[in-house]
Structures are given as structure tokens and as C-alpha cells.
Amino acid sequence: MSAPSLNLAGKKVVIVGGKSGIGQGIARGAQAAGATVIVASRRVASAQSRPDLIGFEQVSLDMGDESSVRSAFEAIGPFDHLVVTAAPDIGSWGVFMDADMSGVRSYMEGKFLGTWACARYAAPNLRAHGSITFLSGGMAVRPKLGFTAVTSAFAAVEALSGSLAVELAPTRVNTIRPGFIDTDMWGFLPVEARAGLKKKVEESFPARRAGQAEDIAHAALFLMTNPYVTGTVLEVSGGENLVASVS
Template sequence: MRVLVIGRSGGIAGAVADGIRAAGGTVVLAGRNQDEHVDLTDEGSIAALAERVGNVDHVVSTASARARGTAADLDRDAVRASFDVKVIGSILLARHFAPRLPRTGSFVFLSGASARRVVPGMLAVGATNAAVDAVTRSLAVELAPIRVNAVSPGTVDTGAYDALGAERKAALFASREATSPAGRVGRADEIAGAVLFLLTNGFTTGVTLGVDGGEVLV
């Protein structure tokens, strides 16, 4: 299988790419700083990527633009960017790549546990992820038999939390470890394993697969 993976070179995107290669697949990596450049906030950029890449079997997008903060301090532009990348970007990827996928192909997007678990300061992130879940279900019907699914990670140890600073990141992880039924935060390879399942299971579509250590339960 030939899979387009969109996101940062490390973290979840890197783990997904490694998992696909280990399964015998071929990966095309795209992102703002990848060999194949794409800006998911720019439809022209997505269309150009589709022309360059051509036909693929699957498309995986791990891209995000997080907008943390409460309603009192959220930046409007940051909220727009969050929706542009994960929600509108997913729709535009479907528009430009669905004609290039086989009937057995699929899209996998990344949602997040904040869509189901309310955490102060994660208002815009949660709203964005909930919208991704809705887009996933709708596209699964619109694009059928092409499959459309999402993976909803919990707290995963990637560079996504580095912006909090070392002290706040450590405190967040300690809090999750203390309350999560799994007793720890997740690893990028565990999210990648879920993505690979959705790419290869031909009878799964319209699903948001939670890989969150049970943190949405508490």
C-alpha cells in the first residue's frame, strides 16, 4: 500500500510512517517542513500536493494547530487556525484526494480525547476534535465505499506538549498518570498501531477509535 502521511516528521506522524513501512507499505510524508510541502489552511497547496503525489491507497493526517486557553483568554486567530487545519483541512483533503484513491482506500484523521472529556483550558481543542469526529462520520457516508475513520488519542508523550514548558508538562503527565485507568500516558507507537488497524481493516468506517488509556472515563 502507498500511504500519504501528513504531519510533523517526529511524534505520531513519524510513528505512523514507521509502522506502515514495517508492514511493507510505502510512505509519502508531507507537511510544512517535509520534502512534500503542504499547508492545510491553503486549498491551493492541498490541490498542488494532490497533483504532485498522484494516486495513493490511503491518506493519514496527524496535523494540528492547537489553541489552548479558556473562553476568557483564547486568541481568535488561534481558534480559527485550529479549525482550519484539522476540520476544514480534512474536508479539503477528502475533496482533492478521494478521486485518487481506490474503492478500497481510506482516510484516517486525528481527533482527540478532549472531544469527550471536558478539561478547563481545552475549549477550542475539544471543539475542534468534536468537529473532526462529525466530519469523519459524514465523509464515511459521502465517500463510500472509500472508508473514513479517526483515531482519538489521549495524553501521549510527544513534542506536542513541549510548548507548556518542562515543569507544566511534567505536572500534566503526573496528573494523567495518577487518574488514568491505564496508569500512564500513551506512546506514539500505540497511536500508530491504531492507525494501521484502521488502514487495513476493510470493514471499519465512520468510526472514531479512542486510544486514550481510559482517561475519558474519569
Template sequence: MNASTNNFEQPTLSPSSLNGKRVVVVGGKTGIGLGIALSAYAAGASVIVASRRITSVEQHPELVNFEQVTLDIADEAAVRKTFDIIGPFDHLVVTSGPGFGTWGTFMADDMRGVRSYMDAKFMGSWACARYAAPHLQVGGSITFLTGGTAARPKLGLAAVVAAFAAVESLSGSLALEMAPIRVNTIRPGYIDTGLWNVLSVDERIALNERVRTTFPARHAGATEDVGHAALFLMTNPYVSGTVIEVSGGENLVPSVF
């Protein structure tokens, strides 16, 4: 079929444009979530960032262009209320999760750590998608966030690996269940964010250098790298049920951690 006889409607937006769209980023005030929120705003979107508390823009001027709403991802009733308040919007990105080291170990004295982690990461992602669904506009999308351990388990991270794998499976299932709303997942590798402040300055510098010299991309991941992937998933109408890895080729080389 040639172009003159092709009756399919073509997208009117450029691949990177979010002009006139409303984007909600759950966990969009720091780290990867903030990087995605900034990328969406730069692409023309009105951005709403959702987290447990409102943050002063005087103290955090990077948030000045965003609308802020409160949302506790572990509280189902609160999640429902927040999305009812937000109303109609176009794209949801769920980046939030429990803090570093909160998951416990497989043989811990009890299972509180894993239950808490699964509730916040997996059930929280489920709740956000569930209560966002009635408000998503035609052509909308949901993007979840996991991590490289979903594909490359590490010692002591059984809860994290299980939660990430569950979110990725949920993403594929919802791509079918919510169609034509598109549902995808981003799986980042090492990204240089405040998450790594648990290391000393020297340790963090050394880690970044190992990443730059070892990973095939020869680049330490930045939040804008994940933001770029999020824009692709929000604006490409033919991508659904996909996990996109943004890792610089991390899983192709021996671990640097």
C-alpha cells in the same frame, strides 16, 4: 452456511500488512504523525509525509525512509496541487493542526484565533479528504486525528473542542459519502510528545508519573500506541464511520491536567 459453501472473498493480507501500499501522512514529521508514519513503514508501506517544508534527513534521520512533499493544509489550492502530484495511493492519515495555544479564548477581543484554528483543523481536514478522494485506490481509507477534549471539554479550549467535534462528525458523514472508501477518526488522549515541551522537564516527568499511576492502562501514551490504531483502521476492511479512542482510559478518571 459452512466454510465450503461460503463464496465471499476473504482478505489476502494479514491484518497488519501494508505491503505494496502507498500511505500519505499529512503532518507526519513529528509527534503522533511521525509515529503513524513509522508504523506504516514498518508494516511494509511506501510512506509519503506532507508538511509545509522539506526537512533535511541529515538533521532528522528518522525521516530517511519517507518521501517528502510540501503541503500547507490551510491553502486549498496548495492541497489540491499536492495530491495531484502524489497521484494514486491507498491510505490517507491527516494528523496536522495548528500549534499549541493558537486558538484563543471564547471571550477574546476578536475571533481571529478560533477562525484560524477551525480553518486549519476542520477545513484543512476537509480539503485533504476532498482533494485526496480522486486519487484513493479501491480498498483505501482516510483517517483523521482529533483528541480527548472532543469527549471531555476543558476550560479555555472551546475552539479546540468545536473543531475536534466537527472533524469527528465529518468523518461519519464521509464514511457514507465516500463509500466504499472507509473513513474513521482516532481520538488520542494524553500522548507523550514534543507538544508537552511547553512544560519544564520536572513538570513533564511529574505529568507522566500522574498518568502512569492514575490512568487504568497504567501507561503514559506513546506515539506507537496511536500508530497501532492507525494500522488497524487502514487494514481492517469492515471498520468505517468509527471513532477509536486511544487514551489509556483517561476519560474514566479525574483529570490529571
């Protein structure tokens, strides 16, 4: 038998959150591998406002609204691979001792239950030999002060992928756990702080460089095309969890 390739010619790939950051990197990687790519997000962008999205199909999908998720996958119809990268907007993170639990409810609803809903309504449309890939983060196994909701949601997403690998078999279900990835996700930081964080990553991570969206795209292509990988969490972190925290 020949080794699996990263070829996605003739396949249709749906990426929830594919308009920016890691999601867009995966969208570009899948397209380069020959796939027809659909990016799903809350708003459909015009070609004038987002020329970088020309060549991708767009579908409106709000992960926080179950009816929106259901309608989106009904419109998409049959396809081969689902990748869910979207997360709630920064500002909805819940700290454990917040005045109330609205923050954690918002984050868990958006990240964990939103991921659940995408898988739930995508599953009936997945063709034979299809796959589902989720996205978590290093805090799933390395909690940080003030990010209890994020840690809990990431860990829940990873547990969900293992459960669904059994529940939806033979559809393959996996999770990518990225480390620091240098994307616009960090745009909320001042320029100097972001540059300083990247410099610390380059100096301390065993890979001696910051991660790029293309690194996660390569991992996603591997999980989509390798027929014997399911129920796993693939860490793509440059060795982040082997060193002291940089943030």
C-alpha cells in the same frame, strides 16, 4: 475467511503531519508494515537536518492553504491510505471570550477545514479498498476550560469522518481519538511540569502508563487494514475518560 492482518506491503500511505510526534509514529509503523510512506508538511526537510526522515518521501503541504493542499495531492497521484494528524501550532488556540475571534478562526481553519481540504483533494486519488483516517482528541467529548475552539474542532472532525464514510463509500473513513500521548507535542511545558503530568497519567489512568506514538500507530494500521470498519471513532486513551482530569 482469514482474519485481516496489519500488512501494508505494496501500499502507498500519505501522512499529513508525519514529520513529528504521533504522525511520525504512524509513518514508522506503516513503513514497518511494508508500505511506501509519504509525509506531507509545510516544509521539506533535508537529510542533513532530519536524518530520521530518510526512507520517507516528502511533499510540501500547508493545511491552511487550499491551493497548497490541491497541488500536493496532484503531485502525489494515486495512493491507498490517507492519515491526517497535523494541527495548528500551539498559540493559535481560541478562548471563547478572547478580545476577538482570530484565535478560533485560525484553529478551525487549520484543524477542521484543513482536515476537510486534505480529504477533499485526496479522495479522487484513493485506490479501491482505500481509507482515510483523521485524528481528534479527548476534548471532543470532555471539554476543558479555555479550550472551546479545540473541543469544537475535534468534535467537528469526528462528525466529518462519519459523514464522509457515507459520502465516499466504499472508501472507509474513521477517526482516532487519542488520550495523553507522550510526544514532543508537550514540549511547550517546562520539563518539571511535563514530568509531573506524565506521572499523574501513570498513576491514575487505568492502563497505568502514558500513551506512546506507537499505540496510535497500531490503531492507524488496524483502521487501514480492517475492511469492515468505517464511520467510527476509535478511542486510544488508556482509559483517560474514565477518571478525573489530570491537567
